[in-house]
Amino acid sequence: MQPSPFPHGRPRRLRRTPAVRTLxxxxxxTPDRLIxxxxxxxxxxxxxxxxxxxxxxxxxxxxxRDEVKxxxxxxxxxxxxxxxxxxxxxxxxxAWNDDGVLQQGLRALRDDHGDGVALIADTCLDExxxxxxxxxxxxxxxxxxxxxxxxxxxxxxxxxxxxADLVAPSGMMDGQxxxxxxxxxxxxxAERTGIMAYCTKYASALYGPFRDAAECAPQFGDRTTYxxxxxxxxxxxxxxxxxxxxxxxxxxxxxxxxxxxxxxxxKQATRVPLAAYHVSGEYAMVHAAAxxxxxxxxxxxxxxxxxxxxxxxxxxxxxxxxxxxxxLAEG
Ligand code: PBG
Numbered sequence: 001m002q003p004s005p006f007p008h009g010r011p012r013r014l015r016r017t018p019a020v021r022t023l024x025x026x027x028x029x030t031p032d033r034l035i036x037x038x039x040x041x042x043x044x045x046x047x048x049x050x051x052x053x054x055x056x057x058x059x060x061x062x063x064x065r066d067e068v069k070x071x072x073x074x075x076x077x078x079x080x081x082x083x084x085x086x087x088x089x090x091x092x093x094x095a096w097n098d099d100g101v102l103q104q105g106l107r108a109l110r111d112d113h114g115d116g117v118a119l120i121a122d123t124c125l126d127e128x129x130x131x132x133x134x135x136x137x138x139x140x141x142x143x144x145x146x147x148x149x150x151x152x153x154x155x156x157x158x159x160x161x162x163x164a165d166l167v168a169p170s171g172m173m174d175g176q177x178x179x180x181x182x183x184x185x186x187x188x189x190a191e192r193t194g195i196m197a198y199c200t201k202y203a204s205a206l207y208g209p210f211r212d213a214a215e216c217a218p219q220f221g222d223r224t225t226y227x228x229x230x231x232x233x234x235x236x237x238x239x240x241x242x243x244x245x246x247x248x249x250x251x252x253x254x255x256x257x258x259x260x261x262x263x264x265x266x267k268q269a270t271r272v273p274l275a276a277y278h279v280s281g282e283y284a285m286v287h288a289a290a291x292x293x294x295x296x297x298x299x300x301x302x303x304x305x306x307x308x309x310x311x312x313x314x315x316x317x318x319x320x321x322x323x324x325x326x327x328l329a330e331g
Contacts, residue, residue: 027310031075031325034305035120035275035317038079039213040064042101043086052209053280054287056319058084061101061108067322068109068117074325078118080168080317081105082214085128091136092128096154103162110163120196121159123152123169123180126216133218134171134226143226148173153183160184160193166250170198172226177246196275197248200236200262203227206255206281213280233261240266248272253313255279257304260311267312276313278305283319302327 007013014024041048041058048058059067068079083102085094094100106119125148126134135148148171156167167184169176177197184193203224211217228236236259240251251270253262254277263276286304290297301320308316318324 027306029302029306029309029316029324029328031321031328032077033309033315034076034321034325035078035080035315036067036071036076036321037082037277037317037319038064038067039082039084040101040105041084050209050213052212052284053319054284055323056213058213059105061104064105065108065112068112071322071325072113072117074322074329076321076325077116078120078315079109080120080122081109082122083127084213084215088128088130090130092125092151095123095125095128095151096158098158098161100158103158106159106162106164118165119163120166120168121156121162121164123156123159123167124171125151125155126171126218127214131219132216133221134223135173141221143173145173145175145226149176149179152176153179156180156193156195157183157187157189160187160189164193166194166196168196168198168252170201170254172198172201172223172228175246177243177248181247194249195247196250196252197243197246198252198254198277199240199243199248200251200253200259200266201227202230202236202255202259204230204255204258204279204281206258206279208281209284210280230258233265236262237265237269240270240272244270244272250275250315252277252317255282256308256313256316257282260307263308263311263313273314274312275315275317276308276311278308278316278318278320280319298327 039058044060047063050056124134126132133143135143138144152169159167250273252275253266256276256278267274286297286300289295305316305324
């Protein structure tokens, strides 16, 4: 018989009481490892709840300010902001409007908190284009990669000017990180604005509820010509390595729970700070099952968020950030 890896073959000694289990607990989720994604919508006077995402709303600038104060009080110091504009066009030009709703939100939060919170801006076009794709279209209906990159670069510079600490390109265009880095450097943001790159983002059915919240469902087709095929792991790692070479400061794997293997592999391959996005569908599934009484929603949510950290994510982006932070504070 092989010698036991546990002292005298008795691993249960360390599981006997809550105090002993706490002592040897390996992964600790803390509020400062959580990022809350938030939606700010132009042209509304009251926050609008998102039906498919319990606890999530489209915010006015005023309600956004209140929400971030509450999050900060709970220990969540980073938010990822999505703008939902009142008008859309084929180019998505509101994305680089210096007075656009996302830019207004960034400025308001910077006014409220100074550098006391980290502000991340989503840098993509699908919330801004009339067709819902992540870049401008060619005549044949495909997304024009390099034109999208030019638009992302303009949007990123506008967001940096409005106070974003990091911009987060989520469109999966080739070369998007390099294009944005060059634009930020050229506009004087070399030393102050970083890039959190959605490097390993899959063409997933788990984004469904988000598309209600951000009003960005593609009006035709899908995103399979730019987002990764869910079956491909090696390609996900290579995308991460490419983004590091292009200048990404933080990497991002998305979705998280269904792609924990990629969380682990990207971390091992890069040793770069890593975020994982617990996406809208992953959040909604737990709520939906809990509503039916099919599982204990609180325990399930805490378990999956801990699992994302255990797999190697330094930070977890989740709609449950505020809830989880408050639960952690209760002990
Ligand atoms: C689009 C974007 C999406 C999400 C974040 N940014 C949707 C998509 O790619 O279709 C999804 C996030 C979620 O589901 O929570 N730029």
